Amino acid sequence: MNGNAVLDIRDLKVSFKVRRSGRKYQVRAVDGVSLSLAEGEVLGIVGESGCGKTTVGRSIVGLVRPDSGTIGFKGRDMTGAGLRDMRLNIRMVFQDPYASLNPRRAIGDSVAEAGDINGFFTSRAERSAAIAAALTAVGLDPSFAARYPYELSGGQRQRAGIARTILPSPSIVIADEPVSALDVSVQAQVLNLMMDLREQLGLSMLFISHDLGVIGQISNRVAVMYMGRIVEQAATRTVLDDPRHPYTRSLVAAIPKPDPSKRILGAIETGEPPSLFKRPSGCAYAPRCPLASQRCLVEVPELRSVGDRALACHNV
Amino acid sequence: MLSVQDLTVSLGPATAPVDVVAGVSFELAKGEILGLVGESGCGKSMTSLAVMGLLPQPGPRIRAGRVLLEGCDVTQLQPWQRVEAGHGRMAMIFQEPMTSLNPVRRIGDQIAEAVRVHDRVSGPPAMARARELLELVRMPDPAMQLSAYPHQLSGGQRQRIMIAIALACRPQVLIADEPTTALDVTIQVQVLGLLRELCNRLDMAMLFITHDMGVIAQLADRVSVMYAGRIVETAGVEALFGRPRHHYTRGLMDCMPSRNSGARRLPTIAGQPPAPGTVRAGCVFASRCAAVREPCRTAAPPRAEVSRGHEVLCTFPLDDGGPR
Incomplete structure (x- = not known):
């Protein structure tokens, strides 16, 4: 797509085999997603649970194997090969800081793990210094290296999870709902930290979240996903201030605004969420869509460019 | 309808109790929605479980205070005893329906x-x-x-x-503990709409517990903000959002991403809430308060009514709605 893209994903498809009440289903979690991430950019991926946003992130770091499509990192195709090299360059921050740190390892050991595996350190002193530097960078005292997650x-x-991510000096960070498990006051601190690190370390970031408020704060561009496909993609302000796809419109309208004079309850219609087992034949959003026409029921809308954005809808 | 008076819930031995809910009081009128907002560990769920009579046993216990349902103290009654005594018209819904x-x-x-x-x-x-x-x-x-x-x-x-x-149970009071937190925003708006409609139609009062200021603004008639086991501010929803008087309430509102769209950095509240029982003197918020003064560290703040129906637990409340 883009000459200076550090990450270029084309036509990514991922499916899972699921067994339900004795029957086997093939659930297509990601259904042809193309994305590119420019150097130093933060691209937000937003969508409801089950839309495939996490699967996109996990395929990039090789935690799930795509059915088809390519993942290009700085011009090289990474699908299937060179995992070790890639894993040092593309690092992931996970949602649940309680589940993603090994409870029986000291923080320092978790933070240093990628370096240990890849022979980064020639001496103990060098290792401790790297741990201390990573912890300091995320605003933790170096003494946290000796502590355990429960403390x-x-x-x-x-x-600490972010310190572990940045220790090998990656160029890309995939952040999968990194602040969803945190309280609002703490969420703001961690978001600020991620913005600081992006600037200081020149990171490019894929920021996955269900929360448009958080996405609006941190990302330059946003891709909105629905049932495995991107339905709208544009600069963050364009998407938030003037959403065009009917799904994006309903997402933006449903954000509970912290203003009691702008109450929306009972005033908006959002429809029932889709079942992953019964994908509609045409546009996946058609059953919930106020604009759905006959064409939407039979023909899947392709993502096309409309002015300064990309849209997948027959009717806007 | 429901009156909670000076409710104190404690953990640990009777000789050295640690209060996780420390003297919480609120009133809930017929058909009214009271939002109880606070961060994890502030005691909001413990308060609701104590009101319902569902505190896990053995574990936390009601050390002091009363829960009056239509004038009758139900604090000492088990849920089944409440039903038998005719005080069973209180129900609760939880965050994760599947469990x-x-x-x-x-x-x-x-x-x-x-x-x-x-x-x-x-x-x-x-x-x-x-x-x-x-x-x-x-x-x-x-x-x-x-x-x-x-x-x-x-x-x-x-x-x-x-x-x-x-x-x-045809409840007079419904307690909803983060019932939409696990739901997507498009579904959350439907469930919130349903809850409000039911309160209107059935003349049912609701205590709605959440950490989300946006949800509170959309749903509640009145709001109580809880911090470290205490209610630090209570006001009508318009007054609270229009003119918050407690520094913590103001901080919570300031750090919401949706209030800062386009800002380079979010305002934050420094540090984290104190562990229960660690604040021995003064105001529980003193260690994080941007406007802290010397008396805050030694003297417990008074509860004052700053305007009609607007109470705040602070020695030096914010006196205007503008930025600090």
Whole structure:
């Protein structure tokens, strides 16, 4: 797509085999997603649970194997090969800081793990210095290296998770709902930290979240996903201030605004969420869509460019 | 309708109790929605469990205070004793409907079970009432859904089932503990809309617990903000959002991403809440308060009514709605 893209994903498809009441289903979690991430950019991926946003992130770091499609990192196709090299360059921050740190390992050992595996350190002193530097960078005292996850608050654990991510000096960070498990006051601290790190370390970031408020805060561009496909993609302000796809419109309208004079309850219609087992034949959003026409029921809308954005809808 | 007076819930031995809820008081009028907002560990769920009589045993206990339901103190009564004494018209819904529903029993049976307890009917009349309740929560195809299992329903539908079960006792008071936190925003808005409609239609009061200031603004009539086991501010929803008087309330609002769209950095509240029982003197928020002064560290702040119906627990409350 883009000459200076550090990450270029084309036509990614991922499916899972699921067994339900004795029958086997093939659930297509990601159904032809193309994305590119420019150097130093933060691209937000937003969508409801089950839309495939996490699967996109996990395929990039090789935690799930795509059915087809390519994942290009700085011009090289990474699908299937060179995992070790890639894993040092593309790192992931996970949602749940309680589940993603090994409870029986000291924080320092978790933070240093990628370096240990890849022979980064020639001496103990060098290792300790790297751990201390990573912890300092995320606003934790170096003494946290000797502590265990149970001694840390949620915000501190997520900071430790970020320290682990940045230790090998990656160029891309995939952040999968990194602040969803945190309280609002702590969430703001961690978001600020991620913005600081992006600037200081020149990171490019794929920021996956269900929360448009958080996405609006941190990302330059947003891709909105629905049932495995991108339905709208544009600069963050364009999407938030003037959503065009009927699904994006309903997502933006449903954000509970912290203003009692702008009440929306009972005033908007959002429809029932889809079943992954029964994908509609045409546009996946058609059953919930106020604009759905006959064409939407039979023909899947392709993502096309409309002015300064990309849209997948027959009717806007 | 419901009056909670000086409720104190403690952990640990009776000789050295640690108060996780320290002297919480609020009133809930007929048909009113009171939002209780706070971060994790502030004691908001413990408060609701204590009011419901559902504190886990052994564990936290009510050390002081009263919970009056229509003037009758129910603090010492087990839930079944409340039903027998005619004070059973209080119900609760929780965050994760899947863990509250029995996965191997049909929806209809689970609703009918609650009907049997409260209406003393069984068989077809109980099932008919179950169907009525499903209609009340606007479940599509209520007759068909009676024979469905929880796993066949979406998260939003499961939460509707929980609400239907809660309504079986014809509650005067419904306690909702983060009922939409696990739901997507598009479904959250539907469930919140349903809850408000039910409060209006059934003249039911609701205590709605959440950490989300946006949800509170959308739903509540009045709001209590909780911090470290205490209610630090209570006001009508318009007054609270228009002119917050406690520094913590103001901080919570300031750090919401949706209030800062486009800002380079979010305002934050430094540090984290104190562990229960670690603040021995002064104001519990002093260690994080941007406007802290010397008296805050030594003297407990007074509870003052700054304007009609607007109470704040602070020695030096914010005196204007503008930025600090």
